[in-house]
Amino acid sequence: MSKARNTDLPTEAIAVKYDMLSPMLDSALLEMREFSKKKQDGVLNPLKVKVLNRLLSDIKEILSSDPSTEYLDILDDESLPQNSDAVLILGQFRAAMNQFRGKYYGYYGGTHRWLTVENPKI
Template sequence: MIDETHVTTEKFVQIYNATNAIFLGILKEIRELSKKKPDAIMSAGKVSLINKVLVDLKAILESEPEGKFLVTLDNENLPQTSDAVLIMCQYETALKSFKSKYYQSYKIDSYVKYAWVTIDFLKEYKD
């Protein structure tokens, strides 16, 4: 049964789908860097690249309860890799929450399917 109290937009789903894998790949790399040199200062180029992804993610997550904790990396005072990991882990947690809230299972006959719950999906689901 679909929980119709948790509905997102097609635009947010598109942003999630376009950025989630990229974000997770970047997070993995920054975690590795942080293990080797946690106090190393990140380059402006890396911060800029990461922030491009974080800005898109923040757009879909800022209205969620976790959204108030999300910030981008400081490109004036460049962060250490360990600080970047901490900030990015907050996004990782918020993304997991977003997916568990809006990507739901439902039954058709004896089959279980999964879908993003959007207004368009609900229209089709009810028909």
């Protein structure tokens, strides 16, 4: 694992928000994969797009200092994406979240924890 500088570290609040949103992203990705298996070209309804975009926007905020955000797009709420499009986008968000966690979460001082601005010591 590469060592991050203290100025690059997330805050405790970001780590807490990550831990809250990560399982929500997993659930959304699982559901969208199921929808896509049944009807790949099915179109999402506006409510699903709104719910997913709220989640994705919060995740983009968490990852705002990470270069991966340049490649993360939320769902288009005007042209309503197909199920397969949503799976692709959610998968990209999952990959970015995994990369972020790999950078800042690990086994330090005998325990698994986040490296944060408030608790940076390795």
